[in-house]
Amino acid sequence: MHKGTAFTQEERASLGLEGLLPTAVETLDRQVERVLGHLGAKPNDIERFIYLQELSNSNQTLFYATVMSDPARFVPIVYDPTIAEACLTYGHIYRRPQGMYLNRHMKGRFEEVLRNWPVKEVRFICVSSGGRILGLGDIGANGAPIPIGKLQLYTACAGVPPEGLLPIHLDIGTTNAALRADALYTGLREEPPEPDAVDAIVDAFMKAANAVFPGVCVHFEDWKGDDAIRLLERYRDRYLVYNDDIQGTASVALAGIVTALQIKGAALADQRILFAGAGSAGTGIADMIVEAMRGEGLSEGEARARIALFDIGGLIEKGRKDLNASQKPFAHDWKPTEDLTDAVKQIRPTILIGVSTVGGLFTEAVVRTMARTCERPVIFPLSNPTEKAECTPEQAYEWTGGKALVACGVPFPDVTLDGRTFHPGQANNFYIFPAIGLAVQATKPKRIDDAMFIEAARATADQVSQADRDKGMLFPRQNNILETERTTATRVAESIFERGLATVKRLTDIRAFIESLSYTPGY
């Protein structure tokens, strides 16, 4: 146990630590105070990131006490957007291993290798191939910080106990030739294999993970879009698994839409929704909106007709020959165009969602055109990190005369326009996946389904206070994230029990049980 100066006199005596620590015996709060001082003295967030990761290795309790002392400040440092820089430079800033590093050449031995992990009761694995990290594309082994950071948010945002969390980078190779040529790159210097071979590798991994850690929940994160969609379909009925970029992102986008429509007093079934970007996030959000619209009485066909996708090849319409199976259901009879403004003119969207990774794609023309036919445009430039956002909140407010309801994937500062202050929301999946984790831990369902994510979306939306809605805020405030996610987890757990999907006995007080599972940093 690494408590540092918090070891008591008795512990120091019995553990042979006398003389090995400074004289003062300190509380956790005092230690946090010192850490905050160190962080304040660092020149930038990437240095804070490195410092905090070192702290998580040397004193996990102090790490979580620090991050949880001010989540609104520290989540953007341990996670997006700072983690993007950490990923880009991972081979260079690497200090020591965290979690596990598996590669495709271990395929026949995954079980044996996973048994090297010192903890036997692993409840959640977050696994990435690095094939599509944030909006940064394929960066292979440089994506290793992502599963680490995501699992840290399980604890920091929802109180999921950290001992049962295992981050894994599963190295299948990378298409990124520049990284393969970097002397300090830490991964395999190989091209990834064909999809069939990827499936065989991941099949072996899933089998081994479930054999070594029975009942483990596997969270897929930042795989290449095609792999993400295919692997989720392959495993969703066979294992306890979910894909955060498909289901978590969809859920948080839906949460923002639900709040925005409550503010507007409009029904989801009446919206016209245009996506810029048609990868796994875009089609994942679109599919979840279809489910939610069906819940409001539309047929599947009617719901799909209200959604249009636009990608690098232009507007997705019936004549396009390059569409994959996830995109085809959204190909309607539109006039072909490669111009987003033109697409906005045709579709007259009430909701515009950016998942394109093209910074600045929502130009003044796009936004003003939208505002011409929509009184309160809902605009979500979700791409990350910051410079990939399709527009800034400031631009969206300015070009719509302050009418837009805006949420981005990364945090942006408040905007003051004509004496009014606007608070752009942060539509990040960290509102969702930690709460799903907590609900899964409490109910132990056999499978995870979309209905759980829809419930998480509604629970998140319901927690935005009226005062905050009046300011155009679409998400609950982050300083209270732990309480928010416990409430979300309770709602999701209730629905899991109600639908008969739990494998544990129904609890009388679900909230109290969720709280009793919850980790609080302390010695």
Ligand SMILES: O=C([O-])CC(=O)C(=O)O
């Ligand atoms: O990590 C985030 O902030 C959102 C996300 O899952 C991604 O961009 O892949």
Ligand SMILES: [Mg+2]
């Ligand atoms: Mg992701």
